[in-house]
Amino acid sequence: MAEDLNWAVGGEAGDGIDSTGKIFAQALSRAGRHVFTSKDFASRIRGGYTAYKIRTSVDRVQSVVDRLDILVALTQRTIDENLDELHEESAIIYDGERSWEADIPDEMTAVDVPLKSLAEDAGGAIMRNIVALGAACEITNFDVEYLDEALEKRFGGKGSKIVENNKEAARLGQQYVQENYDLDLDYDLDTTDEDYVLLNGNEAIGMGALAAGCRFYAGYPITPATSIMEYLTGRIEDYGGHVVQAEDELSAINMALGAARSGARAMTATSGAGIDLMTETFGLVAQSETPLVITDVQRSGPSTGMPTKQEQGDLNMALYGGHGEIPRFVVTPTSIAECFWKTIEAFNLAEKYQIPVFLVSDLAMSVTEQTFRPETFDMDEVEIDRGKLVDEDEVDEWLDAQGRFRAHAVTEDGVSPRAIPGTTDGAHMSTGLEHDELGRRTEDEDERVQQVDKRYRKVETAEEQEDWDYREFGDSDADNLVISWGSNEGALREALEYLEEDDIDLRVISVPYIFPRPDLSDEIEAADEVIVVECNATGQFADLLEHDALTRLKRINKYTGVRFKADELAEQITDKLSAEVPAQ
Amino acid sequence: MSSDVRFTDFKSDKQPTWCPGCGDFGTMNGMMKALAETGNDPDNTFVVAGIGCSGKIGTYMHSYALHGVHGRALPVGQGVKMARPDIEVMVAGGDGDGYSIGAGHFVHAVRRNVDMTYVVMDNRIYGLTKGQASPTSRSDFETSTTPEGPKQPPVNPLALALASGASFIAQSFSSDALRHQEIVQEAIEHDGFGFVNVFSPCVTFNDVDTYDYFRDNLVDLQEDEDHDPNDYEAAKEVILDSDKEYQGVMYKDENSVPYHEKHGVTEDMSEIPEGAPDDAMDLVREFY
Secondary structure (H helix, E strand, C coil), rough: CCEEEEEEEEEECCHHHHHHHHHHHHHHHHHEEEEECCCCCCCCCCCCEEEEEEEEECCCCCCCCEEEEEEEECHHHHHHCCCCCCCEEEEEEEECCCCCCCCCCCCCCEEEECCHHHHHCCCHHHHHHHHHHHHHHCCCCCCHHHHHHHHHHHHHHHCHHHHHHHHHHHHHHHHHHHHHHHCCCCCCCCCCCCCCCEHHHHHHHHHHHHHHEEEEECCCCCCHHHHHHHHHHHCCHCCCCCCEEEEEHHHHHHHHHHHHHHCCCEEEECCCCHHHHHHHHHHHHHCCCCEEEEEECCCCCCCCEEECCCCCCCCHHHHHCCCCCCCCEEEEECCCHHHHHHHHHHHHHHHHHHHHHEEEEEEEHCCCCCHHHHHHHHHHHCCCCCCCCHHHHHHHHHEECCCCCCCCCCCCCCCCCCCCCCCCCCEEECCEEECCCCCCEEECCCHHHHHHHHHHHHHHHHHHHCCCCCEECCCCCEEEEEEEHHHHHHHHHHHHHHHHCCCCCCCCEHHHHHHHHCCCCHHHCCCCCCCECCCCCCCCHHHHHHHHHHCEEEECCCCCCCCCHHHHHHHHHHHHCCCCCCCC | CCCCCHHHHECCCCCEEEEEEEHHHHHHHHHHHHHHHHHCHHHHEEEEEEEECCHHHHEECEEEECCCCCCCCCHHHHHHHHHHHCCEEEEEEEEHHHHHHHHHHHHHHHCCCCCEEEEEECCEEEEECCCHHHCCCCCCCCCCCCCCCCCCCCCCCCHHHHHHCCCCEEEEEECCCHHHHHHHHHHHCCCCCEEEEEECCCCCCCCCCCCHHHHHHHHHHHCCCCCCCCCHHHHHHHHHCCEEEECCCCCCCCCCHHHHHHHHHCCCCCCCCCCCCCCCHHHHHHHC
C-alpha cells in the first residue's frame, strides 16, 4: 500500500497551517509525485480549527478521500476533527511537551516529537511546523532534499540564514524520529523524474486572464475570490495593466465596465454577496453590449451563509440574475486546468459577442492545489479573438446617412461593430436604456423588438459557431449516466474506480457550459438511469436538464459546505441506482 | 485631435427634453465649450453620466459616452481613464446621483485623484421623479415626500470633497455662462480630479433655489482678491461658510499628483498581443 498517501497538518488559524501544507505539497511535487490538496478553514483570522490536507500519489490524483494516513496535529481538536478518517495504520505527529496531552486511540501510531524545543534549537519556535515536516519525511521515507528545495523556494527571498535554519529544523525533526522510534509503518513515498507545476483554481484563472490579454481588473476583497486579485496584483503591471481595489463591488464592476468600453480586456471577480451587488450593473453591461468577464467563485450562501465553505448554489443567479430579460453566457470550468482555458475562452466570447460572460467557479476549486504537467498550460495554444473591433477605415462602413456611427447596428448575426475611444468618427453613446442603432434612447416598438431580437440572435450565432460541448468519461456504453458540472468532476473520475470494483459501469458527462449548454436530451433518453451530481440542496442544474429533456432525473446533492469525496460519491451513486425515480 | 474643433462639434442632433429654462442647458453648453477650448474633440472624449435629468447629457452631447446606472458614473469614468490615459474623461451627475446613492463613490473617486473632471448639476431637488427632496435640499424645503421639509441639514458637497482630500474644488452657476465655462476649463486642465458643483436651477420644482436667488446671493471668489485657491485654510473657510453662496475655484492643490502618475498607470490598455505574451510560459514556471 501507501502509493496513495493522505497527509494533513491541522491546528489553529494563525499557526501557519497553510504555509506548512503548501511547503510539503511543493516538496512532493518537486519529487515528481502528483498532489491534490484541500483545506478546512473557518471564517476568522486567528484561532479556530484549520487544516491543510494533501493527497499524493505517483498516479494522478484529483479528489479527496475519507482516509488520513499521516496527521500533524498541533492541537487535540485536530485529532478529534479527523477521527473518522484516521485508521489503524495512521500515524499522528504531535508535541507532547505542549500543554495538551494528545488523546490518540490505542491502535494508531503516536509519534511524540518535541516540535517546539527542536525548533528553538534550530533558531526559533516559529519553525516547529518545519520540524514536523522533517518528522513526516522520516516516517514516509521521503528524501528530505525535496523538502529543502521547497524551503528554498518559500524562504529564498528572506535570506540564506532563514533558509538554513528551516533546513536545520527539518533535519532535527527527521533525526528525532530516527533516533527515538522504530516504526513499523509502510509508507514509502516513491519519486519520479516528472516536473510538475502546482497551482490552484484561482491562480489558474489569474494566469488565464494574463494570457488572454486582460489588462484591467477591479475587485473588492471577498472570500474565496480575493486570491485572483492577489495573483494579478504585481503581475498584471508587467504587461501594462492595472489592478484596483475598489470601494465596493458596485464600483468594481462599473470600473471594469468603463475599462472594457474604452477597449481594454477587463475582468472583475467576486463571490456570494458581491455578485448580488454587481447584479445592478450586470444589466447595464448586457444592455450596453459591453464585453466583460465577471467571475463568481461560489461559496455557501445565502446571505453571508458559510463564507469559507463549498457550494454550487449560484447557478440560477448566473443564469437569471438581474431584472428584465437579457442574454449572457455562463461558463463553468470543471477542473483547475480548465479554470485557465475557460478564462481565456471567456474573454474571447465576451469580445466576439459583445456580451457579459459569467465565469463560474467554486470554493473547492479555488483553494485546491493540484499538480499538472507544465504543457497543460501551453501558451502557444492561446488564441485571442477580439471580434468586430473596427478601426478608422472600417468605421465608414457603419456610418448612417448623417455620418453617425451605428454602434448597435442590427446585423444578421446579431453582433454590431465596435469602435473604441480614439477611433475617428466612431464616437457614440451607449446606455442601459433601450436604444436605437445609434445607442440613443428609444421607446419605439419596432426598434425595441429589433434590438431585443438582435441581442438574442447573438446567442443563436454563438450556439452555431462555438463548441458548447461536454466532456465524457467512464464507459460510453453503460446503461447508467451521471451528469455533473463544476469541480465535482475529479471526485467522479475517481469514484468510477471504486464503482468498477463493484462491477458498476457508468457513463459520466461533465458539463463546462451552463448557457449556452449542450443538449443532453439524447444522452438522457438513451440511459436507464440518470443521476445529476451537484453541491447544492435543490439541484439547480438537474432542474435545467429536466427542463431540456422533459424527464425526471435522480439527484445527488451535497450541501454540508464540504466538497464531494470520491469514495463517498461512489457509495451514493450505488445507493441511488437502486432507488426509485422521484415522483413527478 | 484637430485644432479647428468648435464647441458645436460636441453637440448631438438630438433635441434635449429638459424643461424650457432648465439650468442644465447652460451647464452643458459650458462643458462643451470648455472641452473644445482645451483642445479636445469628440473622438478623444468620453462622457459618463448617471441617472436623472443630468444623466441625459450623454444623449445631447456628441462624443464617446456611457449613460450608466444611478450613482455609479464615477467608477465608470475612473475605469475609462485608467485603461486609456490618452482619453479625456468627463463625468456628469446630479445632486441625487452624486451625493445620495453615489456618495460613497464620490469620496473614493476624490481620494484616488484620477485625472478627470466631475461636473455635478446641483438643482437641490429630484426633478425627473417630479420633485422630492435631494441631499442638497434645505432642511425646511417642502416636497411631496417631505411635507415639512427633510428636517436634516443638507450635504455640503464641497466640504465632503475637501474632507476626502480633493485636489480641485470649484463651484459655478449655469447661467453665468462665461464664468461657468472658465471654471470647468480650469477643472479639465487640473492634473487630477477636477470637481465642479454647478448651481443648475430646476424651474419646474424648485421655487426657492431659483435663478434670481443665485443672482442675488452669489459671491464670486474672483472678485475677492484675498482668496487664494492654493491656500487650504482659506478654502476651508469659504467652503464651511454656510451663510453665503460662492462661485469660483475654492481650492486647488498645485502639487497634485494624479493617480496615473502615482501608480504608473500610463499605458493604453486597449492594445494587446494576438496570442499569449511572448514570455507567458514564465507565468507557468512560477508554479514549479
